[in-house]
Amino acid sequence: MRLVMGNEAVALGALAAGCDFYAGYPITPASEILEGMAHLLPPRGGVFLQMEDELGALAAVVGAAWGGARAMTATAGPGFSLMQEHIGYAAITQTPCVVVDVQRGGPSTGLPTLPSQGDAMQARWGTHGDRPAIVLTAASVREAYDATIRAFALAEQYRQPVVLLLDAVVAHMREPVDLPPPPPPSRQRPRPSAEPPFGEHPFTPFGSGRAVVVTGLSHDDEGLPRTGSARASERMLRATEARMAADPALGGLTSYRLDGARLAVLSYGVTARVARAAIDALRGAGQAVGGLELTVLWPFPEQGVVDLAGQVDAILVPELNLGQMVLPVRAAVAGRCRVESLGRADGTLFQPDDLVAAVRAMPHDSPVGREARHA
């Protein structure tokens, strides 16, 4: 057991997942991941590369992935904006890779180093066009470690870029965790494959025994931009998204004291930890309040939220933004219960008392709300 910083846990999680290539660009509050990988990778024979900008960083990661590397980058708000074009490129070229975004206040240079959850929607929709998206998040150092390992596994399973969204609190805080030592480096070499390189076929990086054509243009399963290839790319995007939607293992929800709850706080990242404290306080005061925490933002774990809407009278969605994940929550709930957004984007965290007050102010058509109002 030792004290580990969230960003350090990401680097260690990446090594545990077999990551052997990192390219990045300095940016707060993600720089400790860059520095950690600069320290950890070279003695293992892995590649650490500091690029000239974030566009170049993700480009290098995608290039390395086609060289057969398990590759990742990490950045923060403005850098994540710059990476959007290559997230789209990785999506249409079905390139497995991992992008960590330690969110910070925006838009633009915004609030350097101060915590935010403002990239939840950008992580889903930031690139132009449609794409299947997997976006994970974490509320603790241990979760950041586990989510990083999981991001690599999902990236390879689905042949897609996977985004891990952290916030500056989780990234910078130290918690006592017991992490295994990194495994010895294991350099995978591409295995020969006779299958077409795209569509529903396995990932076959360069050097798999046949020449591969990779392009960001719509292409067929052979990778070539030809007549009908727009339909082939659409088919691939739809099929990938459908597989994600049908995968029960993707999950994405953790419940906290939901038994008998008539009112719920739905949250993620550092806000989920504040929510727990608020729920404990409210439960202590005899109120039937519970929590639902998102660990996968996208694909949005819709069914769990539909089920929650059947149980409670109202859902509070506190976020360190002006109301982003509340949108898919509202869409999933579809009027079955009340949904309240509580947002802030001033670089400060919610205090438990803020959430307690917000829950108590919930509409009085719910029994809990009525009770709170008279309390």
Next chain:
Amino acid sequence: MPRIGEDLQRYLRTEMMPTVWCPGCGHGNIARAIAAALEHLAYDPERVVLVGGIGCSGRTPFYFRTNALHTTHGRALAFATGLKLARPDLKVVVVTGDGDALAIGGNHFIHAARRNLDVAVVLYNNSIYGMTGGQQAPTTPVGARSTTSLSGAIEPAFDAVELAMAAGASYVARTTTFDVQEMPLLIADAIEHPGFALVEVLTQCPTYYGRLNRLGEAPEMLLWERDQTEPAQAPITREEMAAGRPIGVFRREVRPEFTRSYAALCERLGAGADG
């Protein structure tokens, strides 16, 4: 070196032809020179990656039986940097245009040169944006017309050779599509060079640059290329460089190369022999 007319089908993906390039465009001549260079060097197509950006030049990789990485606008060298570090055993050839390499991709261009990354860069310079319809490029000479400089360009142009030399490239050459015998030799030379190797090829765009500047069709433009340039012997003086548009090899030096320096660093820090 394979002569014109010789079979290059081992390297060319003929089923993707005809190409997207306009009649009279010089890009096909450059593609042929790359294929001839690969044939001359007898590389296994499966061990070669052609990395392209966006624009007319960026389409080149589709016409080759090598691995192809057709990337985003301006970023071919950034993709190539990651790929080459991950797989130093693969031969990486980057094809790019003047807008792709020197405008949107200018930053990656100078940094790849600074690192002395072991890639060969073939820069197709037609002095204009072709694929988007003939707009001004950072290589459009002062006074030249484009659809965004109909009264003549007022911005000074970049000289790719000088830029690459200043940024630290260890091999720098220039040729033209008129010089069909020399072009594949220079490209083969650049591919074999252990470091960042630039071959700038002046190429004709009769559709836009030629039409807008009344330079005629492809044959007239090839002669115009010939008349614009002067063979030079390295080392070339600044005066010669400024006086005209010399062609030839301007620099060929062996300097510490990035992937080898990186491997040495890993070894010094205790990485295994196969690191």
